[in-house]
Amino acid sequence: MAGGKMSTPLARVRGLGAAKSGTEHFWRQRLTAVANVPLTIAFVLILVSLLGRNHAAAAQILGSPLVAIIMLLFIVSVTTHMRIGMQVVIEDYVHDEPARLVLLMLNTFFSLAVGLASAYGILKLSFGVFGV
Amino acid sequence: MAEIKAPAERPLSPHLLIYKPTLTMMMSIVHRITGGALYFGTLLVAWWLIAAASSPNAYAGIGSFMSSFLGRLILLGYTWALVHHMLGGIRHLIWDTGHGFSASEREWLSLATGVGSISLTFILWVFGYLVMGGSH
Numbered sequence: 001m002a003g004g005k006m007s008t009p010l011a012r013v014r015g016l017g018a019a020k021s022g023t024e025h026f027w028r029q030r031l032t033a034v035a036n037v038p039l040t041i042a043f044v045l046i047l048v049s050l051l052g053r054n055h056a057a058a059a060q061i062l063g064s065p066l067v068a069i070i071m072l073l074f075i076v077s078v079t080t081h082m083r084i085g086m087q088v089v090i091e092d093y094v095h096d097e098p099a100r101l102v103l104l105m106l107n108t109f110f111s112l113a114v115g116l117a118s119a120y121g122i123l124k125l126s127f128g129v130f131g132v
Numbered sequence: 133m134a135e136i137k138a139p140a141e142r143p144l145s146p147h148l149l150i151y152k153p154t155l156t157m158m159m160s161i162v163h164r165i166t167g168g169a170l171y172f173g174t175l176l177v178a179w180w181l182i183a184a185a186s187s188p189n190a191y192a193g194i195g196s197f198m199s200s201f202l203g204r205l206i207l208l209g210y211t212w213a214l215v216h217h218m219l220g221g222i223r224h225l226i227w228d229t230g231h232g233f234s235a236s237e238r239e240w241l242s243l244a245t246g247v248g249s250i251s252l253t254f255i256l257w258v259f260g261y262l263v264m265g266g267s268h
Binding site for chain 2: 030033034036037040044048049051052054055056058059062071075078079082085086089114117118120121122124125128
């Protein structure tokens with residue numbers, strides 16, 4: 001990332017720009033974007049394969065190890081990606097400082113809540129398969 | 133130098149409204165809008181998973197909502213937003229590598245995002261109805 005001709009050897013070793021963490025969000029957004037491509041395709045395939053099935057069949061498929069792990073990865077990657085994305089949108093459009101801070105907090109709360117609620121659902125299905 | 137004038141009518145910094153709409157600009161705007169829609173669309177995913185983890189009744193509940201006209205419309209919009217944002221994201225990843233910036237490549241990539249997202253959504257829904265065997 002860092003390390004153009006303008007930076008000192010020490011800065012190149014540290015790999016940090018003037019803002020110390022300036023590229024962290026950019027990098028994490030790309031990292032999750034790349035992960036989201038195969039995970040989203042898998043999510044859509046799982047969804048289509050569950051169409052028209054009753055609850056028992058859907059619960060069994062969603063709770064099976066491979067599907068559950070893919071779904072968990074999908075949820076973690078997507079909610080991280082969307083939190084950073086919405087943060088950028090808020091920072092772009094909301095110039096009033098208190099409102100911006102409140103919205104940034106709500107953004108984190110929402111992303112975490114949706115992510116954990118979804119993960120809870122997957123884990124409950126997954127651990128419930130042999131438990132019942 | 134002598135007198136202080138009222139603020140002159142200087143041109144403001146370039147803003148969206150003064151540009152002629154272009155394809156790349158529209159795709160950029162749509163990318164952000166679909167991202168925002170998907171943000172709230174995750175509520176559907178959470179609802180679906182929690183319902184599946186709760187009870188057959190709860191699962192039937194989301195199933196009947198998604199079978200309604202409004203549910204189908206939301207699901208169609210969600211599908212298109214998901215595909216469009218993914219294709220737009222791939223376009224951005226290509227641009228991140230420093231490629232695809234010539235005028236013809238920009239236009240082609242933007243057009244491919246739009247045409248691709250509509251086509252893929254159509255194919256997915258036809259496939260979905262086939263999987264369900266036309267039972268709904």
